[in-house]
């Protein structure tokens with residue numbers, strides 16, 4: 476079972492939930508796909524090593540073959556090609572590596588060169604296989620790094636947990652698209668509710684099964700809970716607003732290590748999710 480952990484905005488507790496589930500179960504594969512800021516490793520105390528490089532194919536134009544017809548530049552959705560009087564200029568960092576220009580060039584003047592945009596790291600112990608992706612500073616395309624990371628999902632693990640980037644844009648979609656269930660982590664505040672609704676709209680378009688974990692319960696109001704009830708969205712768990720939890724988090728101590736009584740709660744939640752998925 477592959478479970479994605481998402482949230483409408485950063486700082487809601489996605490990593491807390493992802494790491495806690497991973498440490499509450501045996502034979503788990505945890506992937507940190509928040510490639511702009513992967514921080515699960517800060518809580519795991521495992522030594523990691525680079526096992527892969529994320530690349531995208533960038534067009535290279537052969538000036539001897541190019542007739543400057545402009546077909547490639549006018550069809551690039553990302554404005555990565557610019558037709559100048561004497562050449563086609565390639566903006567590497569705007570190119571999404573989709574391959575369209577290479578495909579449609581009538582003169583076969585375009586070849587592709589891979590460009591590194593991120594790295595994939597791995598660590599493991601008896602219970603946990605862990606991977607995370609990290610985008611190179613200055614690069615903007617996190618989705619291909621996530622796509623690369625997802626290729627490392629182990630078919631031998633019965634439970635796969637993926638910590639998604641925050642928000643509801645392409646990087647989050649890349650994470651949830653093949654998942655069996657999505658946990659939406661949110662804070663019970665007007666801001667949290669607003670962002671959660673956007674995420675839920677996206678999950679409904681993608682026809683995904685999902686439930687909500689309320690983090691920092693008690694910090695705001697009950698609007699989020701009432702919204703879930705009215706929409707028949709299962710509330711899987713509540714984690715209270717507690718300074719002791721925050722202090723341990725700031726020291727890199729996972730919730731289930733600081734408060735082992737939560738282990739059972741996370742196991743129960745996965746049990747509940749299995750029932751929903753089946």
Ligand code: SF4
Pocket residue numbers: 536540541542543544545546547548563579580581582583584585
């Ligand atoms: S489509 Fe090919 S021939 Fe036309 S401008 Fe682009 S590279 Fe040159």
Ligand code: SF4
Pocket residue numbers: 532533534550551552553554555556569570571572573574575576577
């Ligand atoms: S590979 Fe795609 S995104 Fe990159 S320049 Fe060609 S058409 Fe544009």
